Amino acid sequence: MTRALTSVQALGAFRDSLVARRDPQKPAVSVCAGTGCVACGALKLGDALRQEVDQRGLGDKLEVRINGCHGFCERGPLVVCHPQGYFYQRVQPADVADIIEQTVLAGKPIERLQYVDPVAGTRAVRQEDVGFYKHQLRWLLEYNGRIDPTSIEDYIAVGGYRALAGVLGGMRPEDVIALVRQSGLRGRGGGGYPAGVKWAQCRNAPAADGVRYIIGNGDEGDPGAFMDRSLMEGNPHLILEGMIIGAYAIGSPGNPVGYIYVRNEYPLAVERLTLAFQQARELGLLGRNILGTGFDFDIRLNRGGGAFVCGESTALMASIEGFAGQPRAKYVHTVERGLDNKPTNLNNVETWANVPLIVEKGAAAYAAVGTGDVSKDPWGGSTGTKIFALVGKVNNTGLVEVPMGRTLRQIIFDIGGGIRDGRKFKAVQTGGPSGGCLPESSLDMPVDFDHLAAAGSMMGSGGMIVMDDGTCMVDVARYFVDFLVEESCGKCVPCREGLIQMSHLLHAVVEGRATEATLTQLESLSEVVRDASLCALGQTAPNPVLSTLLHFKDEYLAHIREKRCPAAVCQALLTFTINEKCTGCMVCFKECPAKAITGEKKKLHVIDPAKCTHCGVCRAVCKLDAVDVR
Amino acid sequence: MIVVINGRDLHARPGDSLLDLARRTGIDIPTLCHHEGLEEWGGCRLCLVEVGRPGGHGAARVVPACLFPARDGLRVDTDTPRIHRLRAGVLDLLLARCPESDTIQELALQYGVRRTSFVERKNPDKCILCNVCVRACAAVGANAIGTAGRGVLGEIALPFHDDPAACVGCGACALSCPTGAIEMVDTGFTRRIWQRDFERVRCSACGRPTLTRDHAAHLAGRTGLSAESFQVCDRCHREQAGARFLDLLGK
Numbered sequence A: 001m002t003r004a005l006t007s008v009q010a011l012g013a014f015r016d017s018l019v020a021r022r023d024p025q026k027p028a029v030s031v032c033a034g035t036g037c038v039a040c041g042a043l044k045l046g047d048a049l050r051q052e053v054d055q056r057g058l059g060d061k062l063e064v065r066i067n068g069c070h071g072f073c074e075r076g077p078l079v080v081c082h083p084q085g086y087f088y089q090r091v092q093p094a095d096v097a098d099i100i101e102q103t104v105l106a107g108k109p110i111e112r113l114q115y116v117d118p119v120a121g122t123r124a125v126r127q128e129d130v131g132f133y134k135h136q137l138r139w140l141l142e143y144n145g146r147i148d149p150t151s152i153e154d155y156i157a158v159g160g161y162r163a164l165a166g167v168l169g170g171m172r173p174e175d176v177i178a179l180v181r182q183s184g185l186r187g188r189g190g191g192g193y194p195a196g197v198k199w200a201q202c203r204n205a206p207a208a209d210g211v212r213y214i215i216g217n218g219d220e221g222d223p224g225a226f227m228d229r230s231l232m233e234g235n236p237h238l239i240l241e242g243m244i245i246g247a248y249a250i251g252s253p254g255n256p257v258g259y260i261y262v263r264n265e266y267p268l269a270v271e272r273l274t275l276a277f278q279q280a281r282e283l284g285l286l287g288r289n290i291l292g293t294g295f296d297f298d299i300r301l302n303r304g305g306g307a308f309v310c311g312e313s314t315a316l317m318a319s320i321e322g323f324a325g326q327p328r329a330k331y332v333h334t335v336e337r338g339l340d341n342k343p344t345n346l347n348n349v350e351t352w353a354n355v356p357l358i359v360e361k362g363a364a365a366y367a368a369v370g371t372g373d374v375s376k377d378p379w380g381g382s383t384g385t386k387i388f389a390l391v392g393k394v395n396n397t398g399l400v401e402v403p404m405g406r407t408l409r410q411i412i413f414d415i416g417g418g419i420r421d422g423r424k425f426k427a428v429q430t431g432g433p434s435g436g437c438l439p440e441s442s443l444d445m446p447v448d449f450d451h452l453a454a455a456g457s458m459m460g461s462g463g464m465i466v467m468d469d470g471t472c473m474v475d476v477a478r479y480f481v482d483f484l485v486e487e488s489c490g491k492c493v494p495c496r497e498g499l500i501q502m503s504h505l506l507h508a509v510v511e512g513r514a515t516e517a518t519l520t521q522l523e524s525l526s527e528v529v530r531d532a533s534l535c536a537l538g539q540t541a542p543n544p545v546l547s548t549l550l551h552f553k554d555e556y557l558a559h560i561r562e563k564r565c566p567a568a569v570c571q572a573l574l575t576f577t578i579n580e581k582c583t584g585c586m587v588c589f590k591e592c593p594a595k596a597i598t599g600e601k602k603k604l605h606v607i608d609p610a611k612c613t614h615c616g617v618c619r620a621v622c623k624l625d626a627v628d629v630r
Numbered sequence B: 001m002i003v004v005i006n007g008r009d010l011h012a013r014p015g016d017s018l019l020d021l022a023r024r025t026g027i028d029i030p031t032l033c034h035h036e037g038l039e040e041w042g043g044c045r046l047c048l049v050e051v052g053r054p055g056g057h058g059a060a061r062v063v064p065a066c067l068f069p070a071r072d073g074l075r076v077d078t079d080t081p082r083i084h085r086l087r088a089g090v091l092d093l094l095l096a097r098c099p100e101s102d103t104i105q106e107l108a109l110q111y112g113v114r115r116t117s118f119v120e121r122k123n124p125d126k127c128i129l130c131n132v133c134v135r136a137c138a139a140v141g142a143n144a145i146g147t148a149g150r151g152v153l154g155e156i157a158l159p160f161h162d163d164p165a166a167c168v169g170c171g172a173c174a175l176s177c178p179t180g181a182i183e184m185v186d187t188g189f190t191r192r193i194w195q196r197d198f199e200r201v202r203c204s205a206c207g208r209p210t211l212t213r214d215h216a217a218h219l220a221g222r223t224g225l226s227a228e229s230f231q232v233c234d235r236c237h238r239e240q241a242g243a244r245f246l247d248l249l250g251k
């Protein structure tokens, strides 16, 4: 490893030497080894590629790069071949020989590995030709495909730590805070609090012993979310650089140590971050006297407590202090009294990752992307990009980074490629388990902090679950409430007891036991849980119920008045009948566990509704599609 | 520092919570998880009150009085329709959890809840998980009990559910529990609590049973005084102190 860099200039010289040593025309094969691609065999693919390179003695002609998530996990394992930028999807070890021979050695693309747009039928040669990528603005994720996350040199070569050098080399802490404030950056982890405002509050909070804490929140407990994970695994130095800049701006002369709190289920993120810290220390970018400027800051990694609520700010701090990860009711803000009762600045890891970009681009250029006007009021809009985990019934699932203010329709249809299997869009749930469900009429709404909140949902950390017309919205509300029942820490009565009662009420609806009074009770209980709960988990937990009651009330009423589930999902309300396609094969007759089917060989069978338990076995076993469900 | 509660100007002292101030000035705010001398918990949400936003803009905020610090010029309302609704809702929920608790029944009735409108718990007990007992035990210095499990499945329990080794039988948990959910039985010189029998020592003055031997030893360990110095029951202790005080005055 290189000697520590002892000045801002030395970093620049080091970068120049790295860039000079690298030949941009030298072939390189980038293999995505993010979670999704690894699940489809990316590691085997990487091994096969390296083996092939060794066998053919191509070691110094070709570089094999292993990256973090490229975003389009749906089509993994993904490979990009440089310098041409050829984009290949669903690549298997068997394709390795062709990639070397045809693309690396002969410079030709391989058609069978290219992506073909399922709707337009067009073939994509490069990443930017793929519809999924074309409509994105990948300010943060772009680097995931360009660097090896275990190499600090890769990061530095693409401009990494230049923002830090610029800050330490010539900006006052106050100027950095003003810059972040003017950029309009708002917290990416939940509430969208303006980062510059928070930093200023923390910097100005009295700290007798000079101790202020800086924390990165990488707990990411939302089911199905993986934006923070992909950043931590795919580009750990970006987060680290942001945190060092923040530490300089906020100032903690008494104890220059920050924390990053990483979800326990993310061992690879822990490994990558730990390695990144070590590399940065060796290069003099972290620890004592950073880049010879006299500024000290180091960072420790904490592993999460394992529960969803541990990501909540006060629970997270309790957990770092060694207590149970339970929220504390605080009416003195954590920027004044947080961890160990010292001023503490907590930001989400994606928030931190935006900081080097803001320094590099400048506040105005950063704020030019997004909605509203933040030049006077940092609450005046939503600027920069946001990463979403687009999942559910869309054709292209994956990680999507778009400018704030793109409409739901653009994200779901242009990037997501529309609804799977030619079905119809019904709703999209944003903001994680306690976000709201938005209907078709919201599709043209710009996606930013304030529009989502006004529509009864939230940005949350950026989960986006798309639902089609086969989804029962009452069942969706029940699903999320049941998730939150499990995750409620139990400290306060409205959340602990209210959610379980909400679950009872929703179960009554989906099982056909409810009356219209059930809905009134759901609404009044929602008010109690929302207004009386201690932390934001309880306070936002009624969102899935309230938003579906607002936009999909007719579905609730169908369950109650007609004892019917319009989407044919809620088992207790299904009616099974046999249609004339039945040939009397007797299979369902034999399989029905309730003995509810009568019929003779080669004659139409009949289901006795009084005996039918709605288990669906008959429909599953019938090869002739003769069982209807309604 | 003036705080306006229900339209009355009240003088608050530094460090006062809204609950401290209200209690001192005779304003009633119900509580369950608050206990004098213990750190606030903020979990029962019965003490919710409305406070105005700074500058009087926007809707009032709902906050727990036990935790919210008194601030100069703050406007507080303890008895609005919204607060009534929220407290009634919380008590309705607690009644579903603890239908047999007199404490909860009485409080609920004050808010117009005679029977819970929710589904009653299958195996009801009286514990509302207010954590008073755990905090009391920690204040005693024994840390013998805690919460096991999460959310609705949580319960107050010994370590591993059955290890009473750290318990000194002081009874602080049972005596401070607002709903009487912890069973403590004193028969003669024996106290049974947390699955364990404790021997109670004889008051050296009146001969009646007083604190447990383990508790006396625990106090001796914490204070450096001899265990014997704790073998006087509270009543005799007060009488002796009173007598000594009168001695001092020469009466």
Ligand SMILES: Cc1cc2nc3c(=O)[nH]c(=O)nc-3n(C[C@H](O)[C@H](O)[C@H](O)COP(=O)(O)O)c2cc1C
Pocket: A186, A187, A188, A189, A190, A191, A192, A193, A217, A218, A219, A220, A221, A222, A308, A309, A310, A311, A312, A313, A314, A346, A347, A348, A349, A351, A461, A535, A536, A537
């Ligand atoms: C139940 C719950 C879970 C949360 N989980 C996370 C999380 O996993 N990651 C995160 O960054 N913020 C999470 N938050 C939000 C944090 O409390 C906090 O607002 C955020 O980390 C602040 O950073 P930001 O301003 O950069 O968004 C959670 C909040 C709640 C109520």
Ligand code: SF4
Pocket: A309, A327, A487, A488, A489, A490, A491, A492, A493, A495, A496, A533, A534, A535, A536, A537, A538, A539
């Ligand atoms: S709202 Fe829920 S998660 Fe938050 S403190 Fe209360 S019980 Fe715990």
Ligand code: SF4
Pocket: B133, B136, B137, B138, B140, B142, B143, B144, B145, B166, B167, B168, B169, B170, B171, B172, B173, B174, B193, B194
């Ligand atoms: S009796 Fe035991 S459990 Fe209860 S407070 Fe005393 S030491 Fe703690």
Ligand code: SF4
Pocket: B126, B127, B128, B129, B130, B131, B132, B133, B134, B156, B173, B176, B177, B178, B179, B180, B181, B182
């Ligand atoms: S046992 Fe009593 S004091 Fe302890 S948590 Fe339950 S209700 Fe509160």
Ligand code: FES
Pocket: A032, A033, A034, A035, A036, A037, A038, A068, A069, A070, A071, A072, A073, A074, A076, A077, A078
């Ligand atoms: S893991 Fe490869 S694209 Fe996401």
Ligand code: FES
Pocket: B030, B031, B032, B033, B034, B041, B042, B043, B044, B045, B046, B047, B048, B064, B065, B066, B067
């Ligand atoms: S007394 Fe304030 S929340 Fe329980």
